[in-house]
Amino acid sequence: MADRLTQLQDAVDQLANQFVASLYYINKHHELQTLSATDIVRQEKKSEDEKEQRPNEVDHYPPDVFAAGQKELAQDLIVKEQQIEALISMLPGLENSEKDQEDTIRQLEEELKAAEARRKEAVKEKEMVLARLDRVITSVKRP
Known part of the structure; x- marks a missing residue:
């Protein structure tokens, strides 16, 4: 939408x-x-x-x-x-003052930074799990 x-x-x-x-x-x-007595409707x-x-x-x-x-x-x-x-x-903004809108933007920016930090942490964890999985797979020997 x-x-x-x-x-x-x-x-x-x-x-x-x-x-x-x-x-x-x-x-x-x-x-x-006709709008007045002097008007004429022209017929071609x-x-x-x-x-x-x-x-x-x-x-x-x-x-x-x-x-x-x-x-x-x-x-x-x-x-x-x-x-x-x-x-x-x-x-937005009709009932909010400029200061209220700036405060909302700052709050959203902080939430975005926190979400980005969580995303980076999840990427690090994923890389560690992949490295561990890679070590396990390479350590497995065929009988």
Whole structure:
């Protein structure tokens, strides 16, 4: 499993992708409407060949389907944002001061030194056992 910062970066990237997908959905499937009395919805007349080459830029959905899609996209954005908030809250250092973090690092360094000393001792013991085994094996004579 990835570390928390990588998870956070992945979640932020996914949120950005969701924003783009939401904007694309709204741009592609909205209903053409005028916003004021002076606005005009332009309808370009195209030949059959042009329609095959260039599909409609807006493929509007019925209002209820479009609203349901918007609601689902909004819920997905909220869920992803909550996941990001949870990841941020799990990051170390938010509740710890710099001194606490330095103390933790020193403690971990000491634990690492102790573990390294135990490892070196185990390597020495292994070498002694191997040397003893080698002496036993070489001292055995065939009948």
